[in-house]
Amino acid sequence: MTNEFIKQKLTDKFGEQITNWEEPYGMLTFTVPAAQNLKVMQHLYDEEMLRFRFLTDLTAVHFPDRKGEELSVVYHLHNLVDNARIRMKIFVPIETPDVFTASQLFSAANWMERETYDFFGVNFVGHPNLIRILNVDEMDYFPMRKEYPMEDPTRIDKDDEMFGR
Amino acid sequence: MGRPVQYNTKIKIVKMPDGYTGEGFFATSFDKVVGLARANSLWPLPFATSCCGIEFMATMGSHYDLGRFGAERMGFTPRQCDMLLVAGTIAKKMAPILRQVYLQMAEPRWVIAIGACASTGGIFDSYPVLQGIDQVIPVDVYVPGCPPRPEGIIDGILKLQDLVHNESLRRRGSEQYKGLLESYNIQ
Numbered sequence A: 001m002t003n004e005f006i007k008q009k010l011t012d013k014f015g016e017q018i019t020n021w022e023e024p025y026g027m028l029t030f031t032v033p034a035a036q037n038l039k040v041m042q043h044l045y046d047e048e049m050l051r052f053r054f055l056t057d058l059t060a061v062h063f064p065d066r067k068g069e070e071l072s073v074v075y076h077l078h079n080l081v082d083n084a085r086i087r088m089k090i091f092v093p094i095e096t097p098d099v100f101t102a103s104q105l106f107s108a109a110n111w112m113e114r115e116t117y118d119f120f121g122v123n124f125v126g127h128p129n130l131i132r133i134l135n136v137d138e139m140d141y142f143p144m145r146k147e148y149p150m151e152d153p154t155r156i157d158k159d160d161e162m163f164g165r
Numbered sequence B: 001m002g003r004p005v006q007y008n009t010k011i012k013i014v015k016m017p018d019g020y021t022g023e024g025f026f027a028t029s030f031d032k033v034v035g036l037a038r039a040n041s042l043w044p045l046p047f048a049t050s051c052c053g054i055e056f057m058a059t060m061g062s063h064y065d066l067g068r069f070g071a072e073r074m075g076f077t078p079r080q081c082d083m084l085l086v087a088g089t090i091a092k093k094m095a096p097i098l099r100q101v102y103l104q105m106a107e108p109r110w111v112i113a114i115g116a117c118a119s120t121g122g123i124f125d126s127y128p129v130l131q132g133i134d135q136v137i138p139v140d141v142y143v144p145g146c147p148p149r150p151e152g153i154i155d156g157i158l159k160l161q162d163l164v165h166n167e168s169l170r171r172r173g174s175e176q177y178k179g180l181l182e183s184y185n186i187q
Helices: A003-017 A034-046 A109-120 B030-039 B051-060 B095-104 B115-120 B150-166 B175-183
Strands: A019-022 A028-031 A054-062 A071-079 A084-092 A098-100 A123-125 B020-022 B025-027 B044-048 B083-087 B110-114 B141-143
Touching: A003 A019, A003 A028, A003 A034, A034 A071, A034 A084, A034 A098, A054 A109, A084 A098, A109 A123, B030 B150, B044 B051, B044 B095, B051 B083, B051 B110, B051 B115, B051 B150, B083 B095, B083 B115, B083 B150, B110 B115, B110 B150, B115 B141, B141 B150
Parallel strands: A028 A084, A098 A123, B044 B083, B083 B110, B110 B141
Antiparallel strands: A019 A028, A054 A071, A071 A084, B020 B025
């Protein structure tokens, strides 16, 4: 199974909706409209020639400079039969980070989406239990968004002068 | 006649407390005896979360052998133990659990923070990490190091034995101690 074959298969089905075809380090990468993420994944899952039935990873990236599409959700899918991997991206605005949940298609998406919500605040529409998974429940922000400093803001004994920052 | 081979000739015995001694009796003050007994039979409760825990395992092992100082048996229940050894990074999500463990220990209880992470948060100056366990429970001895060597941990325990040995029997009932616990919202 070659990248060209997967690209051809997807273009036949979805046409111009899939954009930004790339192959960094040989791994086929493309962007899908946010509303189409489930349709594309379902097609990748069901199509007899594609069979991408394993969700390796699901995470998000924050791009503060991309106005209107600040948050990117990245899916890594794996075809275990042909040992082929692809990377699928969607972009959503940070004000309304609504993404359809993949947890009905892949059970593994359940916790990964909770983690992505926990750190980036992506709202997975239809998720059965979208609550924080790793951070404390009292946390009132999404720490991996780039507007927040890495250091613990509650710390009082470390000032910038002392550490040359 | 002595035995032909003498093993363990370098045994150190704890010094007898001051007091009056005579034929068939020995009189001294109660808190000296209690301090002596407590200091030399501390029951450790290890709360090991990362690499300092490995150093602590070496401390308990045969080479460094913490048992020499009367802390032979680790109790893996807080209800039996006197000495809580927090070894490793404590995440903020772990903090309520650590606090619960501390609350379940019976008085008198002592706490040692082993390593930079337990003492101050260490290199993890970051949002999920508790910046020192003294934010949630009172700490008696801090052991520096990242991680400290077993000698360091033993030194910390000897320091704690000093504290235990010289602790007044009335300390746990004092206003000062109650104030300390209240500052942590305990009781």
